[in-house]
Amino acid sequence: MRTFLRIQLVMLVMLVFGVSVVSAEAGSYGPNLIPNPSFELTENDGPLAWGAFGLKGCCKWINGEGLGGSGSLLITAETVASPVWESEYIPLGGAGGGAEFSAWMKMENVLLGAQLWHKAGIRLTFFDAGRRVIKRLDVVRDEGTSGWAQIRNAVIIPEKAASVKVACYLSNTTGKVLFDDISLRLFPEHVGKRPSDTGGEDEITITVDPSISKGDIGNVNGLLYENARKKFSGVKGLQPTIIRTPQIVTYYYLIKDIGKGKIGYEWSLLDRDIREIVGMGAVPFISIGWVPEVLEEEIRNKDYSRWRAFIIALVSRYSGKYDVSGWYWNFWNEPDVFRKVGGKKGYVNWTGAEIDFYQFYAETARAALAANKNVRIGGAGFAANSPWLFRFIEWCGVSGVRLGFVSWHSYGAVPQLLGEKIERVRAALGKYGSTKNAGLVIDEWSSYLEVEDESKVELSMGNYAAAYRVSALTQMIESRLSANAWFNTYEDDYGVLAGGVKQATYNSFVLVSEVGRKLVAV
Incomplete structure (x- = not known):
């Protein structure tokens, strides 16, 4: 009960006095975990660390159509298909927590298929240490025509997730889509964690000046x-x-x-x-x-x-x-x-x-x-x-x-x-x-x-x-x-x-x- 009351009091003080709960580390994300994220490195006429699956000829690595004229991944289908570009296994460590995912997409005439999820998209698949699937997460699914647009989402990494794969895809539909500059960066250790059974014991000191108003x-x-x-x-x-x-x-x-x-x-x-x-x-x-x-x-x-x-x-x-x-x-x-x-x-x-x-x-x-x-x-x-x-x-x-x-x-x-x-x-x-x-x-x-x-x-x-x-x-x-x-x-x-x-x-x-x-x- 004492721990709960202490937490409640701290929340009360933070709210009434306008104290931000963002720590100094909140913007200090880890390095980008995605291999070859801008698709500049090639191997056997394709992007290093990425593989293509699905209908032959639908997945291509191209140069000159990415952001700033750089390399990018292209998926195109004139008939209904489900081609995929997929990364290799990316190590995570199994501790869970949170991460920021971002990517850029450009679409041309991507049609909505027979189901609501039949679109263009990006999926994260998390695996345990035995490479068994723990969770699949579509961070974006979209349709239509658009210029380069950034997707930027927070994701919660499952506990015991030892690795992840990133898949860029068309799902049972037609159209053209480009992908570039993909990023997955871990948050600091304390951000994005699931609730714990035991309360923390850290103490903080907050000094306030009630004579200075910062508004409503x-x-x-x-x-x-x-x-x-x-x-x-x-x-x-x-x-x-x-x-x-x-x-x-x-x-x-x-x-x-x-x-x-x-x-x-x-x-x-x-x-x-x-x-x-x-x-x-x-x-x-x-x-x-x-x-x-x-x-x-x-x-x-x-x-x-x-x-x-x-x-x-x-x-x-x-x-x-x-x-x-x-x-x-x-x-x-x-x-x-x-x-x-x-x-x-x-x-x-x-x-x-x-x-x-x-x-x-x-x-x-x-x-x-x-x-x-x-x-x-x-x-x-x-x-x-x-x-x-x-x-x-x-x-x-x-x-x-x-x-x-x-x-x-x-x-x-x-x-x-x-x-x-x-x-x-x-x-x-x-x-x-x-x-x-x-x-x-x-x-x-x-x-x-x-x-x-x-x-x-x-x-x-x-x-x-x-x-x-x-x-x-x-x-x-x-x-x-x-x-x-x-x-x-x-x-x-x-x-x-x-x-x-x-x-x-x-x-x-x-x-x-x-x-x-x-x-x-x-």
């Missing part, structure tokens, strides 16, 4: 409220500063077919929840989505007239009842993850092409601004590490489409790297007039990692998750993130009130609410 911590106590059929019992005790609603069109049954080609709106549930959110002093984060069945065909055919009418009615309704200038109107959620492929049915967030989605956002934003020119509308809740995020920013910027904020998700990311991602997004927004003033929002995030062992609960909502949340919040505050929403409220595997019981993550909300909003110097 902002909307940091954000929460995703995922079930529109439940009331807000218990949520008020969290003292959240921002609450994200479920997708309002489908979860609140807002749009209904009333016959004879007409639609009606049912506002009662959303009215109830907006009233509760505002009543507890939190900022509403309105999730606009998804396409209701009655409008699917016309939106697929790019007839947005009835959708525009709905957006105007939505924004006008609440603009007439409340001061909505500080609200967030978030368009969509993970359009890049759940998509209809061929004739298959399934859990679908978006059914069209990527460019169609961007145009749909533009139509929605224009309608919202027509109802209230001061409304803050943005999107689109992109999945963690999605390549759509930066392409969406670029499209809005080049097209001159208003973007009030951009939103994305993060699961299990090393807290020390959250700030780096925020700064990369901010730099991308700053390139264009229509996006340079956009806010930055992580509208769905958690400490959760994709594990199915006994550590899942601890990683999602136990003491580790509570400490993770506070640590990550320090990065968000320091990087001036506009808002965030923790995932989530009631769900059994993640909720701060899972099973109706206050979890350790619930206490992290209480802790943050009690420290106040002022940052002081250290």
Whole structure:
């Protein structure tokens, strides 16, 4: 108990006084472990330490098309195929921990295949000492056409992983893709580790000067409220500063077919929840989505007239009842993850092409601004590490489409790297007039990692998750993130009130609410 209280007190002091948890070593990554990472060294007319597999002639080493005109790996397929460039075994040592992976990709007409994962990509395969597979991790999967773009992700290396292989591939699809400058660098020993059974005994000294203010911590106590059929019992005790609603069109049954080609709106549930959110002093984060069945065909055919009418009615309704200038109107959620492929049915967030989605956002934003020119509308809740995020920013910027904020998700990311991602997004927004003033929002995030062992609960909502949340919040505050929403409220595997019981993550909300909003110097 003494160790836990000491940790809790240190977290409290770090948060209220704006102390960063990034150690001096956090940027001191190890050397690049990838052999021949820029593919400049050759052997037998191919890149040293790399081998090609699959359809003959699909994998080539070429010179003059890489970054800066250097060598690169090329994969091309005119018929559906799965060619691969793969590295040799790369030693890791078996201690686990974390690493930063980065690479550059350039695509031309890479088509989405029969399954959502049939794209171009890069995969890490981890092996134990006997070279048996421990885990496969796709660090990126992408489609379409794009210039050189960097992929940069944090990865957690499994314990007992003695080696890793890197595979650059096309998976059951066609197109052309180039790869260059691949890097895998280990974090310092203490970064990215799994939670331990024993607490540390290190002591730290923090000197603060409460007379010097460093500003306001902002909307940091954000929460995703995922079930529109439940009331807000218990949520008020969290003292959240921002609450994200479920997708309002489908979860609140807002749009209904009333016959004879007409639609009606049912506002009662959303009215109830907006009233509760505002009543507890939190900022509403309105999730606009998804396409209701009655409008699917016309939106697929790019007839947005009835959708525009709905957006105007939505924004006008609440603009007439409340001061909505500080609200967030978030368009969509993970359009890049759940998509209809061929004739298959399934859990679908978006059914069209990527460019169609961007145009749909533009139509929605224009309608919202027509109802209230001061409304803050943005999107689109992109999945963690999605390549759509930066392409969406670029499209809005080049097209001159208003973007009030951009939103994305993060699961299990090393807290020390959250700030780096925020700064990369901010730099991308700053390139264009229509996006340079956009806010930055992580509208769905958690400490959760994709594990199915006994550590899942601890990683999602136990003491580790509570400490993770506070640590990550320090990065968000320091990087001036506009808002965030923790995932989530009631769900059994993640909720701060899972099973109706206050979890350790619930206490992290209480802790943050009690420290106040002022940052002081250290």
